[in-house]
Amino acid sequence: MSTVVARLGRPHGIRGEVTVEVRTDDPDERFVVGARFGTDPDIGDLTLARVRVHNGRLLLTFEEVPDRNRAEEIRNTLLTVDDADTTEEDEDAWYVEDLVGASVFVADERVGEVADLVTGPAQDLLTVKLLSGAEVLVPFVTEIVPEVDVEAGRVVLDPPAGLLDEENAL
Structure with missing residues (x-):
C-alpha cells in the first residue's frame, strides 16, 4: 500500500519545474534531492532533482520531466511513497x-x-x-x-x- 505525499500542480517556468500541494507533515524530510516517488495515475517513478521555495510555494523538478510540456502533462498527478518508507506516525496525523x-x-x-x-x-x-x-x-x-x-x-x-x-x- 502507498501513501500520498503531494499532488503536482501547474508548471513553473520552462524547465519542467512544478508547483506542489503538499500532503505530508514532513516536507523537509520527504522532499530531498534523490528521493523517488510512485505516481497515481501510474506514469512511472519520479526522481527528485531539485527542491526550492518561491514566494512561499514549494517547487520541485524531476529527472524524468525535462520541460514545461511534460510538466503540464503530469499536472494533478499524485506523488506516493510505500508505507514501509513512512516514518513513525504522529498520533495527531491522519490520512x-x-x-x-x-x-x-x-x-x-x-x-x-x-x-x-x-x-x-x-x-x-x-x-x-x-x-x-x-x-x-x-x-x-x-x-x-x-x-x-x-x-x-x-x-x-x-x-x-x-x-x-x-x-x-x-
Whole structure:
C-alpha cells in the first residue's frame, strides 16, 4: 500500500519545474534531492532533482520531466511513497482517506460529515458537508477539532459561534 505525499500542480517556468500541494507533515524530510516517488495515475517513478521555495510555494523538478510540456502533462498527478518508507506516525496525523466520510458531531449532535481536507501552508481546513447539504470550511486545529476517532469514523467539533452557519457556506 502507498501513501500520498503531494499532488503536482501547474508548471513553473520552462524547465519542467512544478508547483506542489503538499500532503505530508514532513516536507523537509520527504522532499530531498534523490528521493523517488510512485505516481497515481501510474506514469512511472519520479526522481527528485531539485527542491526550492518561491514566494512561499514549494517547487520541485524531476529527472524524468525535462520541460514545461511534460510538466503540464503530469499536472494533478499524485506523488506516493510505500508505507514501509513512512516514518513513525504522529498520533495527531491522519490520512485524507481516513477523514473523508467521517461523521461530524458538535457535543452529541451529528451535524454532517467530512467531505474533504484542504491542505494549506499555514493550516489545514476540513470541508464539512452539513446535514442541510451546505459545505463549510473548518480550521483543522485542536481548539476547534478536539477529537478525531478514525476507527469510529467520528470527528468532534467545538466551533466558535457562527462557524457552522449556512451563510458561511461555500
